[in-house]
Amino acid sequence: MNGRVLRAQITMRCCGTTAPERTAGPCWQLFVVMIGRVDDWPVYTWPTSPQAPTVEERAAELALLGFALAEDAEWEWCESTTPEYHPHPEQVELMAAAQIRPLNGDAA
Structure with missing residues (x-):
């Protein structure tokens, strides 16, 4: 890794989301903040629910x-x-x- 700090963020999308797929209600979304277009960032969206994902669920999706x-x-x-x-x-x-x-040790 080249020493660059990578960050993951998780946020509640109160009105749902349109990317990568549309949701009809509140959902939690995890994404990896990277250089480049936001559309290219790795992302995971949990099914529609106001319940925050557990630490274990976040680790699994990461x-x-x-x-x-x-x-x-x-x-x-x-x-x-x-x-x-x-x-x-x-x-x-x-x-x-x-x-x-990164799990493979490479710079993302």
Whole structure:
């Protein structure tokens, strides 16, 4: 690895998502932040549910995407509010991020 810090993020998509597939309601989405177009980032979308994925579920999906948490890394949670343009009243939005590493040892 070239020393570049990779990060994974997980966020609740309160109004569903259109990529990589459309969901009809709230869902959690995990993606690996990389250089380049957002459309090219590795992503996993859990089935529609407001329930946050467990640490074990996040680790399993990260592995399917070819990544694992970096040594001593933990998920760090933060909250904000949904933007004014959302078609519902303002609400709290949760997001978590963690440092990750490729499973094969290569730079992503």
